[in-house]
Amino acid sequence: MTLPYHLVKVCGSIVFAAQGGDIHSFSSALQHISTWKYPAVQQADESKAPSAETEESPAPEGPPAKRRKVENGKDSVSNGQPKSKKNAQAMPKRPCALALTSDNNTILSADKFGDVYALPLLPTTTTTTTGSESAPSPLPSQPQSRSATPSTPTTTTTPAAGQTPPLFKSQANELTVHTKRNLRALENQKISLGRRALAEQLGANRPQFESTLLLGHVSMLTAICVGTVSVAGGKPREYILTADRDEHIRVSRAAPQAHVIEGFCLGHEEFVSRLCVAPGGKAEVLISGGGDDDLFVWDWVKGEVLGRAAVLEHVKGVAGQEEASKVAVTRVFACTWEGRTGVFVVVERVPALFHYDFLEDNTLQHRETIPLPANPLDVDLVEAAVAAPRLLVAVDTATSTSTEGRGSSLIALEKGEAGWRQSRVEDLPAGGDITMSTTELQKILYSTESLRKLSDFD
Amino acid sequence: MGGDKIKKDKRQKREEYRAAIRQEGVSELPRKKFYRQRAHANPFSDHQLIYPPSPDQMDWSSLFPHYVVDEPQDQQTPAPETSTSQDLAPLKVKRISKDVEVADIGCGFGGLLIALAPTMPDTLILGLEIRVSVTHFVEDRIKALRAQNDEAKLYRNVGVLRANTMKFLPNFFRKGQLSKIFICFPDPHFKARKHKQRIVSTTLNSEYAYVLRPGGIVYTITDVPNLHEWMVQHFDAHPSFERVPEEEQEADPCVAIMRTETEEGKKVERHKGEKHVALFRRLEDPAW
Numbered sequence A: 001m002t003l004p005y006h007l008v009k010v011c012g013s014i015v016f017a018a019q020g021g022d023i024h025s026f027s028s029a030l031q032h033i034s035t036w037k038y039p040a041v042q043q044a045d046e047s048k049a050p051s052a053e054t055e056e057s058p059a060p061e062g063p064p065a066k067r068r069k070v071e072n073g074k075d076s077v078s079n080g081q082p083k084s085k086k087n088a089q090a091m092p093k094r095p096c097a098l099a100l101t102s103d104n105n106t107i108l109s110a111d112k113f114g115d116v117y118a119l120p121l122l123p124t125t126t127t128t129t130t131g132s133e134s135a136p137s138p139l140p141s142q143p144q145s146r147s148a149t150p151s152t153p154t155t156t157t158t159p160a161a162g163q164t165p166p167l168f169k170s171q172a173n174e175l176t177v178h179t180k181r182n183l184r185a186l187e188n189q190k191i192s193l194g195r196r197a198l199a200e201q202l203g204a205n206r207p208q209f210e211s212t213l214l215l216g217h218v219s220m221l222t223a224i225c226v227g228t229v230s231v232a233g234g235k236p237r238e239y240i241l242t243a244d245r246d247e248h249i250r251v252s253r254a255a256p257q258a259h260v261i262e263g264f265c266l267g268h269e270e271f272v273s274r275l276c277v278a279p280g281g282k283a284e285v286l287i288s289g290g291g292d293d294d295l296f297v298w299d300w301v302k303g304e305v306l307g308r309a310a311v312l313e314h315v316k317g318v319a320g321q322e323e324a325s326k327v328a329v330t331r332v333f334a335c336t337w338e339g340r341t342g343v344f345v346v347v348e349r350v351p352a353l354f355h356y357d358f359l360e361d362n363t364l365q366h367r368e369t370i371p372l373p374a375n376p377l378d379v380d381l382v383e384a385a386v387a388a389p390r391l392l393v394a395v396d397t398a399t400s401t402s403t404e405g406r407g408s409s410l411i412a413l414e415k416g417e418a419g420w421r422q423s424r425v426e427d428l429p430a431g432g433d434i435t436m437s438t439t440e441l442q443k444i445l446y447s448t449e450s451l452r453k454l455s456d457f458d
Numbered sequence B: 001m002g003g004d005k006i007k008k009d010k011r012q013k014r015e016e017y018r019a020a021i022r023q024e025g026v027s028e029l030p031r032k033k034f035y036r037q038r039a040h041a042n043p044f045s046d047h048q049l050i051y052p053p054s055p056d057q058m059d060w061s062s063l064f065p066h067y068v069v070d071e072p073q074d075q076q077t078p079a080p081e082t083s084t085s086q087d088l089a090p091l092k093v094k095r096i097s098k099d100v101e102v103a104d105i106g107c108g109f110g111g112l113l114i115a116l117a118p119t120m121p122d123t124l125i126l127g128l129e130i131r132v133s134v135t136h137f138v139e140d141r142i143k144a145l146r147a148q149n150d151e152a153k154l155y156r157n158v159g160v161l162r163a164n165t166m167k168f169l170p171n172f173f174r175k176g177q178l179s180k181i182f183i184c185f186p187d188p189h190f191k192a193r194k195h196k197q198r199i200v201s202t203t204l205n206s207e208y209a210y211v212l213r214p215g216g217i218v219y220t221i222t223d224v225p226n227l228h229e230w231m232v233q234h235f236d237a238h239p240s241f242e243r244v245p246e247e248e249q250e251a252d253p254c255v256a257i258m259r260t261e262t263e264e265g266k267k268v269e270r271h272k273g274e275k276h277v278a279l280f281r282r283l284e285d286p287a288w
């Protein structure tokens, strides 16, 4: 079967779209430019990818060490070990969500154990520590996760095996467009497919992997973003916003004061899965979504709820979804055009895009439900030199009910007089074929609802 | 909201029912043997916990009924805990006249709470315990003590809640609400693999700093030298805390109580074990 595109990311005039382990780049006219293939993704591995997960249980009960041991019996790790001998590989904890600091220099990686690590976007080639000179470099074997100090950074560096160049650097060089955001896209896509491949990559080519523990929840993290507020007469203040499966949204100062929790945005009664800081000069407003029936709008600086906007109600309005009783929000995407702000929401397994207006008084108002031929997986705004907004939506064609819905899994939505005109992006490169059952693939693509707690009462 | 809310309401009714029973004046002290439970509860799993979505929605009135302010005030945000699905009228939460200021994290059978209560009669003290039946024991113990000391009005300032403090502390307490946090004889989790379950860690210490006001104190005590070192190391390493000097520590009357009055402390006494104490003061946040 052919994998759908599952992530789209617009970086200036280049559009990146991920499909399994491949990243394709397109012009803003949606003409294919190039394809980058994840080096270690091989058919044989892909088919095993879901079961190769070492930690799938939602209850994080992991080892204290920053890196997990992965039993790896594959001989594709060319270390000369006999195939039969199990070989323990170190790998970093799988990120659940990523963000970049506002200076574009640091990746913030939030993991399922609740910790947030800072990683330099472009790692140094030396294995010595970064951060404070005073902090002793821990032994790699020393458990550091929760014992590491948030503000006097304890930096852990995975020892380099051989002379392999750093993973992230070499990947950046592969890309035709050398922006920093494309690396983020790269990071994002590692989360889903090709995890086994990543494990092998990290095991085989141990990159220099410096990371600093910044903060941690005990709950599994689901979303992270950076917020910046300007201060009259002072430097802008940067914050890290983190959301977890236990309904919290936490607001911490950015490094080097990430140990200071400034506040919480509390009110969700189900998991939070998505955070979105409002654009258009409304940097203190946060929109969050998750397993609740509504989106929440917050003044995250004050930790106050400003309002809610129904989602379930509109999901029920989508044909065939009358029985919908709950939602799992998987995307909240905001963009501005012609002086107004639109918020587009994707709900897991619902073939529509929910369009809200974000108004001057900070309310979110449902504007329209844009029906789609299949379940959307991601959405971004293609910045074209046109007045009307043009959205690019990745859809899971396998979920299409009509034959018309099959075919290209990238759909362009153009705002016209009479609503949104949909057109398939036809110039898609070949590839993305995989031997995997639909059920397996669906488990990977639709994992958000599984964040819901089962243990409700009576 | 629908279904989930209704379920939560049922839960709340049970809670209220229990609260009502409590006030019927049972004065016999509970017996521990009816409340024993497996020693450990995994702080990472979901459990079936009751907690308010935010501190503003916490109904403290059943825990501290003597502090209820007569006039129930309108709640800005509806409190699901106090509503029923049929209840369409504006939701009310009974307000109490004070905020909880002292928390005993992992209070166990409540010895510290009971000993502290008369020493700070104007301060609300709350024990938080993850194990259900242990929490029930403390509830019944407080109920009985209140009844026995009705005239002296003792023990009205102490309450207990079942909670997983590693996850839900900010659901109960606002920023800077607490002046003292006790962490007495926490589970040691000896194995390195289990260190993540320890109730003290640099990342969790940020949450303790959040609920503590500047100048507030974290009290720790343990008989496990290793764990003592761990706690000292992790609080020392955290920029929001400084160690309280020994002289000041020994002058603090709470320290003597903490040494002798918790169940775990008494056990250590019987076994002639050592007790290691360390106090940490919450510092002001640094300038940006």
Ligand SMILES: C[S@@+](CC[C@H](N)C(=O)[O-])C[C@H]1O[C@@H](n2cnc3c(N)ncnc32)[C@H](O)[C@@H]1O
Pocket (backbone or CB within 6 Å): B039, B040, B041, B043, B105, B106, B107, B108, B109, B110, B111, B128, B129, B130, B131, B134, B163, B164, B165, B166, B167, B183, B184, B185, B186, B187, B199, B262, B263, B264, B265
């Ligand atoms: C060894 S006992 C000490 C009890 C009491 N402080 C004493 O000194 O007698 C530790 C207690 O902490 C409780 N506990 C452990 N993890 C907890 C958590 N995450 N939240 C609340 N209580 C917890 C345990 O259930 C246990 O009762």
